Amino acid sequence: MSIKLKSAANFVQPPNPSANDPLNVHVEHFATAELPTRYGKFRIVAFKNDIDGKDHVAVVHGDVAGKRGVLTRIHSECLTGDVFGSLKCDCGPQLNAALEEIAEQDAGIILYMRQEGRGIGLANKIKAYSLQDQGMDTVEANEHLGFDDDLRDYSISAKMLELLGVESIVLMTNNPSKVDGLEEAGIVIDERRPIKTIPNPHNYNYLETKRTKSGHLL
Numbered sequence: 519m520s521i522k523l524k525s526a527a528n529f530v531q532p533p534n535p536s537a538n539d540p541l542n543v544h545v546e547h548f549a550t551a552e553l554p555t556r557y558g559k560f561r562i563v564a565f566k567n568d569i570d571g572k573d574h575v576a577v578v579h580g581d582v583a584g585k586r587g588v589l590t591r592i593h594s595e596c597l598t599g600d601v602f603g604s605l606k607c608d609c610g611p612q613l614n615a616a617l618e619e620i621a622e623q624d625a626g627i628i629l630y631m632r633q634e635g636r637g638i639g640l641a642n643k644i645k646a647y648s649l650q651d652q653g654m655d656t657v658e659a660n661e662h663l664g665f666d667d668d669l670r671d672y673s674i675s676a677k678m679l680e681l682l683g684v685e686s687i688v689l690m691t692n693n694p695s696k697v698d699g700l701e702e703a704g705i706v707i708d709e710r711r712p713i714k715t716i717p718n719p720h721n722y723n724y725l726e727t728k729r730t731k732s733g734h735l736l
């Protein structure tokens with residue numbers, strides 16, 4: 519299986535990386551490797567960018583270049599949920615569900631974006647968790663720390679999808695702002711597909727806050 523990336527010219531760093539880019543974002547392919555997983559065969563593609571300097575990756579199943587309607591999940595890093603099985607959020611089960619569903623398709627993509635804590639970073643997220651232990655909800659805790667509810671920007675994700683060569687995607691998300699952010703960055707979304715998980719007593723209030731305050735379609 520090979521992943522066709524758009525023309526090599528995309529990967530050459532110009533003198534001023536953002537000069538000719540309407541989104542003012544320069545993202546380039548860095549490395550691709552096979553990634554056999556318990557879900558199925560994937561490849562992992564690492565990218566570099568000149569905006570946040572983080573190593574964002576695409577985990578790709580099948581051939582996606584030139585395809586329309588590619589099933590895609592854009593997952594924001596959540597160390598506590600993705601790695602440690604935290605029950606405080608729905609991230610771990612969402613990631614598992616996406617990997618399982620995408621592995622069943624001919625082709626699909628998970629972008630794993632290093633936007634921990636909706637962009638505030640891990641240490642600040644833990645600070646927000648400690649405020650939540652004292653009774654605040656997720657939005658109130660962010661505001662108390664001087665952050666907006668959500669600092670994520672989708673222009674890097676959009677560039678990664680462009681470099682992978684997809685023509686259009688079916689996006690697995692409950693978050694309408696993610697759909698809007700990607701469309702504003704030029705990605706064609708044929709359909710939004712909800713991603714359902716089973717609530718538990720620890721994440722019930724968190725999910726309710728996402729629904730009532732952050733506009734998630736849960």
Ligand SMILES: Nc1nc2c(ncn2[C@@H]2O[C@H](COP(=O)(O)OP(=O)(O)OP(=O)(O)O)[C@@H](O)[C@H]2O)c(=O)[nH]1
Pocket residue numbers: 592593594595596597607608609612633634635636637638643646647656660690691692693696713728734
């Ligand atoms: N700041 C902050 N971030 C959190 C909190 N709980 C989870 N996160 C982060 O939220 C991100 C996931 O965002 P969500 O709002 O759960 O979901 P989403 O990605 O917007 O939407 P979906 O595509 O439907 O999953 C991850 O980066 C988590 O680390 C919290 O209480 N405070």
Ligand SMILES: [Zn+2]
Pocket residue numbers: 596598599600607608609610
């Ligand atoms: Zn989480």
